[in-house]
Amino acid sequence: xxxxxxxxxxxxIAVISIxxxxxxxxxxxxDNHVTISTEPIVPVIAREQVPQTADGSPAPRIxxxxxxxxxxxxxxxxxxxxxxLPATAYSHMSMGGRGWYPLMYQTAxxxxxxxxxxSQFLLSDRSTLEFVTESMRPLHxxxxxxxxxxxxxxxxxxxxxxxxxxGLLIWTKRTAHATAAALKRAERPARAKPARETTLEAQP
Numbered sequence: 001x002x003x004x005x006x007x008x009x010x011x012x013i014a015v016i017s018i019x020x021x022x023x024x025x026x027x028x029x030x031d032n033h034v035t036i037s038t039e040p041i042v043p044v045i046a047r048e049q050v051p052q053t054a055d056g057s058p059a060p061r062i063x064x065x066x067x068x069x070x071x072x073x074x075x076x077x078x079x080x081x082x083x084x085l086p087a088t089a090y091s092h093m094s095m096g097g098r099g100w101y102p103l104m105y106q107t108a109x110x111x112x113x114x115x116x117x118x119s120q121f122l123l124s125d126r127s128t129l130e131f132v133t134e135s136m137r138p139l140h141x142x143x144x145x146x147x148x149x150x151x152x153x154x155x156x157x158x159x160x161x162x163x164x165x166x167g168l169l170i171w172t173k174r175t176a177h178a179t180a181a182a183l184k185r186a187e188r189p190a191r192a193k194p195a196r197e198t199t200l201e202a203q204p
Contacts, residue, residue: 002166005159012059012156019140022133029143036129042109042119051113051158058089061112067093074117075099078106092118100125148176 006013029035060071068080077099084094096107100121109119126134137142180204186191 002163002170005163005166009156009159009163011154015139016160019136022136025134025138035085036127036133038125038127039121040119040153041108042092045111045113045118046087047090047093049111049113050089059113061086061093062110062115064093066115067110067112068095070115071095071117075106075108075120075122078108081123086112098144101131103138104131112153 009019053059064083068083071080074077079097079099080095081097082095084091092109093112094107094109096105098104099106099122104123104126106122106123110116111118142150
C-alpha cells in the first residue's frame with residue numbers, strides 16, 4: 001500500500017514540492033525587499049475629490065452591489081468573488097475574481113464617490129514570470145476549479161499523510177528486526193566460547 005500510494009501520488013508530490021519551494025524563495029525575496037510584481041500602487045482619493053454633505057462629513061458611498069456591477073461592466077468576464085471595504089473615507093472599494101485563467105485573480109479599484117474604476121490589474125497586465133509565480137498558491141492549496149478540485153487535493157493530501165504513518169511503521173518493523181538479529185549474532189560467540197576453552201584445556 002505504501003509503494004502503491006507513492007507511485008500514484010508522484011504528480012501530487014511534485015506539485016506540492018515545487019510550489020512549497022517557491023514559498024521559501026518568496027519569503028527570502030520579501031525579507032530582502034525584492035519584488036517581481038508589476039501591480040500598480042493605487043493612490044488614495046484626493047481630499048478635494050471626496051464630496052461632502054452640508055455638515056462637512058463625507059457623502060454617502062455607493063453600495064457593494066453597485067460597485068460589483070461597475071467592476072464587471074468595466075472588466076468583461078470578471079466574476080467578483082471578494083470585496084475589500086474602504087479603510088478610510090479616501091480609500092477605494094477593492095474587488096476581484098478569476099477570469100479565463102483559473103489560477104490568477106483580476107482586481108479593480110472602484111471609486112465609491114465617482115463610480116469610476118480608478119485602477120485595474122488584469123491578466124493581460126502580467127508578465128510571463130508573474131503567470132508562473134502567481135499560479136503557485138492555488139496549485140499548492142487546490143483553491144481553483146470548484147469543489148471537485150478541492151476534493152482531489154484533499155484525497156491526495158490524506159494519502160500523503162497516511163504514507164508518513166505507513167513509512168514510520170515500516171521503519172519501526174525493520175529497525176526492530178535488525179536489532180533482534182544483531183542481538184542474536186552477539187549472543188552466538190558468547191555461547192560458543194566455553195566449548196573452545198574446554199578444547200584448549202584438554203590439549204597437552
